[in-house]
Amino acid sequence: MFLRPRAEALIACDFLAVDLLDDTKASVTAVIEHATRRSHILGATTHLTHESATQQARNLPLDLDESADRIKFLIRDRDILHPPKFEHLLSDTGITTVRSTVRAPPMNAITERWIVDCHRKLLDHTLIWNLPHLRRIPRDYETHHNTHRPHTALTSATPDQPLPPEVVDLDALRARKREPVGGAIREHHRTA
Numbered sequence: 001m002f003l004r005p006r007a008e009a010l011i012a013c014d015f016l017a018v019d020l021l022d023d024t025k026a027s028v029t030a031v032i033e034h035a036t037r038r039s040h041i042l043g044a045t046t047h048l049t050h051e052s053a054t055q056q057a058r059n060l061p062l063d064l065d066e067s068a069d070r071i072k073f074l075i076r077d078r079d080i081l082h083p084p085k086f087e088h089l090l091s092d093t094g095i096t097t098v099r100s101t102v103r104a105p106p107m108n109a110i111t112e113r114w115i116v117d118c119h120r121k122l123l124d125h126t127l128i129w130n131l132p133h134l135r136r137i138p139r140d141y142e143t144h145h146n147t148h149r150p151h152t153a154l155t156s157a158t159p160d161q162p163l164p165p166e167v168v169d170l171d172a173l174r175a176r177k178r179e180p181v182g183g184a185i186r187e188h189h190r191t192a
Contacts, residue, residue, distance in 0.1 A: 009072035010034035011064075011095075012111040015048065015079065016118060016138070020128050028138050029056045030118075031063070032111045033071075038159035039114055039145050040064065044135045050083035057089040073098050075108050114145070 016028040029042040040063045042056040064071060074090055076082060077100050087097040100107035122141050128134045146159045178187045 007035040008070055010075060011071050011073070012075040012108050013042075014077060014108060014111045014115060016115050018044075018123060018128060018134060020046070020130060020134065022130065026128075026131060026134050028134065029053070030111060030114060030138075031060065031074075032114055033064075033159075034110060036159045037110070039142050041138050041142050044131060044138065046131055050085065053083055054085045054089060057086045060090070060095075061093050071095055075100060075111075077108055078102065117145075 011031050011033050013029060013031040016030055018026045018028060020026055024046050026044055026046045027048040028044045031040040031042060032038070033040075040060075042059055042063060043052070045052045072095060074095050074097050076097060090097055118138065118141055122137065126137060128137060147161065148158060150158060173190065175188045175190060178189065
C-alpha cells in the first residue's frame, strides 16, 4: 500500500546474471519505472566492479529522459555490487536510494519479475556468444517489453503506448443494418 500512491516517483534496479558461451559470467543492470512499468537496460559487463556500477549510476538520469524529474526514490537490494558512490551520484540528482529489507524479495518484486521473465522468455532459449551479443539481446527484449507486451497493471496497455483515459462507448460506434425496399437494398449506418 505504501508504493501505490508513490509509484510515479519510484524506480527499482537489480542485476541480471547471464552465462556466456565462453564460460564467463556477465551482468546486466536493469531499471524499471514503477508507474509505467517501462524498463531500461543501463549496461552489460563481464567484470562488474564498483567503477562500472558507478558509471551505470551516471547513465541512469540520461536513460530516464523526461521522467527523470519526477523520480525521487530508487529501490535496490542489498547486493554488495552497489558501491557507496552509486548512492552518492544518485543523491546528487535528487534520487534517494532505498535498500530492501533482508530476505524481502517482494519489496523489489517488479524488477524481480522482469528479470524472471527475461530469463524464462529469452535467455533460457538463446545462446549468448559474447559481450556485444549480450548488449544487443536484452535491449531487444527491453523494446518488446516497452512497446509490444501488454501489462495487466496498465489495463493491458504497453508502457510506451498507454490506453486512452476515457472509456469508449462501443454502442455509439456500432453499425446497424437497414433493408429498405423489401430487402433489395442494404444500408449500414451508425446508431445515434
